[in-house]
Amino acid sequence: MMDLFDAIGSDPRDVQLAPGAMLLGGFARAFETPLIEAVRAIVQRAPFRHLVTPGGHRMSVAMTNCGAVGWVSDRTGYRYDAIDPDSGQPWPPMPDVFTRLAHEAAAKVGFADFRPEACLINRYEPGAKLSLHQDKDELDFAHPIVSVSLGLPATFLFGGMNRSDKTTRYRLTHGDVVVWGGPSRLAYHGVLPLPDGEHPLLGRQRINLTFRKTR
Ligand code: MD3
Numbered sequence: 001m002m003d004l005f006d007a008i009g010s011d012p013r014d015v016q017l018a019p020g021a022m023l024l025g026g027f028a029r030a031f032e033t034p035l036i037e038a039v040r041a042i043v044q045r046a047p048f049r050h051l052v053t054p055g056g057h058r059m060s061v062a063m064t065n066c067g068a069v070g071w072v073s074d075r076t077g078y079r080y081d082a083i084d085p086d087s088g089q090p091w092p093p094m095p096d097v098f099t100r101l102a103h104e105a106a107a108k109v110g111f112a113d114f115r116p117e118a119c120l121i122n123r124y125e126p127g128a129k130l131s132l133h134q135d136k137d138e139l140d141f142a143h144p145i146v147s148v149s150l151g152l153p154a155t156f157l158f159g160g161m162n163r164s165d166k167t168t169r170y171r172l173t174h175g176d177v178v179v180w181g182g183p184s185r186l187a188y189h190g191v192l193p194l195p196d197g198e199h200p201l202l203g204r205q206r207i208n209l210t211f212r213k214t215r
Pocket residue numbers: 120122130135145147156178180184185186187189190191208210
């Protein structure tokens with residue numbers, strides 16, 4: 001017998017956070033072991049590092065990338081670059097489990113054929129935060145960004161099209177996937193300082209993956 005959720009095509013853990021922003025609660029949990037293994041392998045080749053902003057501030061979040069291009073920041077600006085500036089080598093390739101997860105999540109909310117060529121990997125240790133910003137270094141904002149949260153829970157801030165717009169707080173926990181498209185794609189967003197804690201798989205950290213089409 002078809003139930004109400006089948007009838008409206010939704011899952012009780014899926015919540016629209018804002019127009020174009022769909023939370024798929026716990027969607028990545030089914031992939032947690034291969035995802036974490038893949039992160040460990042990437043970090044062996046492209047270790048986490050604290051980037052410097054064009055303004056000269058060292059970011060508290062540590063970052064690395066995989067895929068054909070990676071997001072980097074230095075005193076000269078922000079850009080996507082095919083070469084890891086620390087190693088002088090290409091970024092590690094995107095693991096199949098990453099590509100599949102991003103594709104399936106995007107498809108579930110109506111973005112067919114989402115094939116990201118970049119994945120930015122953020123590592124938050126207790127106290128690390130990400131100030132309000134827009135993601136606008138990509139060329140085509142018709143493509144969504146897919147985010148995956150792993151490890152310790154964080155408070156995510158979601159604002160509007162102007163930095164001064166009021167923000168709403170959401171708690172993002174292990175396995176949560178959010179597809180940020182449509183009117184949400186250029187919204188200001190950030191992450192409050194990570195509270196200390198201990199996650200059974202990842203210990204005292206939060207890892208966030210963001211899948212992007214950059215070109
Ligand atoms: C809304 N990462 O990498 S994930 C980032 O938790 C970033 O590490 C945060 O902001 C993190 O740029 C937030 C959620 C997220 C990611 C990208 C977005 C929300 C977004 C792009 C546009 C709008």
